Amino acid sequence: MVATDLATTVAVTAAHAAADKQARDIVLLDVSDEVVITDVFMVASAPNERQVLAIVDAVEERLRVELEVKPVRREGVKAGRWVLLDYADVIVHVQHTEEREYYALDSLWKDCPAIEIPDDPQQPRRPGAKDSSDEQSSSQAESS
DSSP, rough: OOHHHHHHHHHHHHHHHHHHOOEEEEEEEEOTTOSSSSSEEEEEEESSHHHHHHHHHHHHHHHHHHHOOOOOOOETTTTOOOEEOOSSEEEEEEEEEEHHHHOOHHHHHTTTBOOOSSSSSTTTTTTTTTOHHHHHHHHHHOOO
């Protein structure tokens, strides 16, 4: 099973919003083969609670405005050390750097394929997927 296109779009949009607020080590993991209740985990970190909350606010705002989606559940906002936003098909984890190192979600889910975060948020790509520029360069190479 592979994450749905909608889940991938939501995750990539969330990743771009997090990056705009200087989130560190942003990772998108396709957990659809391992977890029944969701398709994608986004994991990002920040060095302090204030930045964790700024990232969370930016993700929520961007997803609400651009994709008209709201989280089903929000956890950890009061403490600001590990905030979880549950969008059903996408779970966003924004962690303080210390929590990220301690809980090591990346290691826990290391067998799940990563989803590439493209420069253009409208173009999510899975590893090994070809885009139109790949096809153009291969067709140009063949015609030479």
